[in-house]
Each structure stands twice: as C-alpha cells, then as structure tokens.
Amino acid sequence: MKAQVKWLGEELFLGTSESGHTLVLDANGGTLAPSPMESVLISLGGCSSVDVVSILHKAKQNIQGCTVELNGNRVDSTPKLFDTIHLHFVIRGTDVNPKHVERAVNLSADKYCSVALMLNAKVSITHDFEIIAC
Known part of the structure; x- marks a missing residue:
C-alpha cells in the first residue's frame, strides 16, 4: 500500500x-x-464500524444504522499522543440482540480492526454500545 x-x-x-x-x-x-490526529480518530472509527456492521450482518441482525462516537484524550507533552480513546457504538435496528453487538464490538477491537491493533501498543482503547430500537 x-x-x-x-x-x-x-x-x-x-x-x-x-x-x-x-x-x-x-x-x-x-x-x-x-487535522492529522482527527483523521486517526476517524480512521479508527471507520475501521471498527466496518467490522461491527459486517459481523452483525453475518449474525443476521436486522440493523438499519451504526454510528460510532469517538473521544480521544491527548497528553499535554510533545508529541501530543493519544493516551486514551473511547468508542461508543450506537446501533439502530429491530430486535437486535445485545450479545451479538457485544461480540461484534469485541471482535473488532481484539481481532479485526487493524487501526485499533496498531494503536493498542500505546493507547488505552475502550468501547461500549447502545441499541436503539426502530
């Protein structure tokens, strides 16, 4: 690449x-x-969202939307690296099983998201989710 x-x-x-x-x-x-650092957050969110949506589709979950809100904290010293990033997934759908969403988010974070796996060496990445029925 x-x-x-x-x-x-x-x-x-x-x-x-x-x-x-x-x-x-x-x-x-x-x-x-x-900014370049904002694009890192966007890339992390994009990478994770691709995984979560794909996994939920494979699990035959009826999702209509997936949004991830990211909050990154940067250290005060130079270079101003991220020290923590939190991802909050908002899944919209009908009869979406929370166990499937939890599994999808965990698989993305621990196994599939290349961006998260690269950042993990230096950044504490956490995540949670909510499901909104529609």
Missing part, C-alpha cells in the same frame, strides 16, 4: 491514496479540514 502527502501551502496538506482518493489535512488545529 502506498500514499503521497503534498504540502499545499500554509498548514494544508493533500493526501492521495494509492487508489486515487484524496484527503485534505490541516495542521492548524483542523481549521479548514481535519
């Missing part, structure tokens, strides 16, 4: 993936686009 990041000027950068997709990053605290 390859990517390129090009400086656009000021504190803006354009990332281009090997597949040709682009993402603007703003090192100025995310004023005009996500």
Whole structure:
C-alpha cells in the first residue's frame, strides 16, 4: 500500500491514496479540514464500524444504522499522543440482540480492526454500545 502527502501551502496538506482518493489535512488545529490526529480518530472509527456492521450482518441482525462516537484524550507533552480513546457504538435496528453487538464490538477491537491493533501498543482503547430500537 502506498500514499503521497503534498504540502499545499500554509498548514494544508493533500493526501492521495494509492487508489486515487484524496484527503485534505490541516495542521492548524483542523481549521479548514481535519487535522492529522482527527483523521486517526476517524480512521479508527471507520475501521471498527466496518467490522461491527459486517459481523452483525453475518449474525443476521436486522440493523438499519451504526454510528460510532469517538473521544480521544491527548497528553499535554510533545508529541501530543493519544493516551486514551473511547468508542461508543450506537446501533439502530429491530430486535437486535445485545450479545451479538457485544461480540461484534469485541471482535473488532481484539481481532479485526487493524487501526485499533496498531494503536493498542500505546493507547488505552475502550468501547461500549447502545441499541436503539426502530
């Protein structure tokens, strides 16, 4: 897998993936686009959500929505790494079994989410979920 990041000027950068997709990053605290650290949170949420939705579909759970809210805490010293990240999954569906959701979230965190597994060495990652019947 390859990517390129090009400086656009000021504190803006354009990332281009090997597949040709682009993402603007703003090192100025995310004023005009996500900051690189915000994009790490988004990537973690995306990776985990893909797993959770896939696992729940395979378990034949009738889900209509999956949102994950992420809260990352960064240390005060430089480099300002994340020390904790919490993921809160909100699953919407009909007759969704909490045991299946718990299993899906745990499998993502412990086995499948590449982003979480990379971050685990330095970051304490926790998660929980709620189910909203619709």
